[in-house]
Amino acid sequence: MPITDLTRCGAKKICLKRIGLLGCGAIGTEIALAIDSGKVDAKLTHVFDFSKDVSALLVSKLTNKPIVTENAGLLAASPVDLIIEAASQDAVRDNALSILQNRKDLMIMSVGALLDESIFDIIVEGCKDFNKRVFLPSGAIAGxxxxxxxxxxxxxxxxxxxxxxxxxxxxxxxxxxxxxxxxxxxxxxxxxxxxxxxxxxxxxxxxxxxxxxxxxxxxxxxxxxxxxxxxxxxxxxxxxxxxxxxxxxxxxxxVPSPSNPKTSRLATLSAVECLRKICGSRVQIGT
Ligand SMILES: NC(=O)c1ccc[n+]([C@@H]2O[C@H](COP(=O)([O-])OP(=O)(O)OC[C@H]3O[C@@H](n4cnc5c(N)ncnc54)[C@H](O)[C@@H]3O)[C@@H](O)[C@H]2O)c1
The missing domain is CATH 3.30.360.10 (Dihydrodipicolinate Reductase; domain 2)
Incomplete structure (x- = not known):
């Protein structure tokens, strides 16, 4: 199955990256809405959250409805280019390697998981072994x-x-x-x-x-x-x-996210910008 979607936009053919989302809470929802509204040249095709209610609520907000997978393993195996983790440190521990093994790039929001050296090493080795990339957006800070x-x-x-x-x-x-x-x-x-x-x-x-x-x-x-x-x-x-x-x-x-005061608005904006960088123009501003 082809992994990217060729979509016509006027006379131009755009190659849209297919995105999977692990975690449909505050950050996941905002990223999904950004993709759905066309702020990112990508297509959200598959999502998974432990809570079926949370994933159903997210899907109800989107015009382009993604498939809700039954579990994280099926998300990792789905035909996407990149999976965005916006769930928890446990989600990173349990799924990062299988996502890379399934030949998907990975964006991680629950970065704290990587301070466990064994997890960090597994991810670094996984990137090398399967020739895939892991992205860590700058999150709620600058600099x-x-x-x-x-x-x-x-x-x-x-x-x-x-x-x-x-x-x-x-x-x-x-x-x-x-x-x-x-x-x-x-x-x-x-x-x-x-x-x-x-x-x-x-x-x-x-x-x-x-x-x-x-x-x-x-x-x-x-x-x-x-x-x-x-x-x-x-x-x-x-x-x-x-x-x-x-x-x-x-x-x-x-400013804290209205749906989760633990999470800052900038963390979400930074994830969307990181995604734009991965999916969009080849002119990259800043180091
Ligand atoms: N990198 C940063 O700067 C930054 C900033 C804020 C938050 N975060 C982290 O990003 C993650 C998401 O934040 P949020 O505000 O969206 O949280 P949230 O609580 O609003 O949403 C998380 C969602 O993930 C789901 N989930 C948790 N573990 C899961 C698993 N193992 N499998 C499937 N679904 C799972 C939950 O059911 C929940 O719906 C958190 O770990 C948070 O600590 C990172």
């Missing part, structure tokens, strides 16, 4: 290009993330901590440690720490501070990088 550029000269990399306690609720961290997110009344540093530990304790909140450490000096040398601020109406990430090259700081104040 990854600069961090990659200075990676060999970095002495320290610090991320301070401020979120409303509501956006942190449900994190594994609170299972063992004395801190009750409902009782925080003033800005409080609730966590300080390595990126490697942070993504385990806050798997749905701190993917940016994983992106930073993968681009920079590694997950054990990247420091993460998490501030819970009951007055915060934005997800704020402040990055400070220092080294032989000099110093730079980046601050991003993100």
């Amino acid at each position: 990854l290009d600069a961090i990659r550029a200075v990676q060999d000269e970095l002495d320290s990399l610090v991320l301070v993330t401020t979120k409303n306690p509501k956006a942190l609720k449900g994190a594994k961290f609170f299972e063992t901590s004395q801190i009750d997110p409902d009782k925080i009344v003033a800005p409080t540093v609730i966590y300080e440690g390595t990126a490697q530990e942070a993504v385990k304790l806050f798997p749905s909140n701190i993917n940016v720490a994983a992106l930073l450490s993968l681009a920079g000096i590694g997950s054990t040398k990247t420091t993460v501070k998490i501030v819970a601020d009951p007055k915060a109406d934005k997800n704020i990430h402040e990055i400070e990088a220092k080294g032989k090259f000099g110093r730079f700081t980046i601050k991003v104040e993100n």
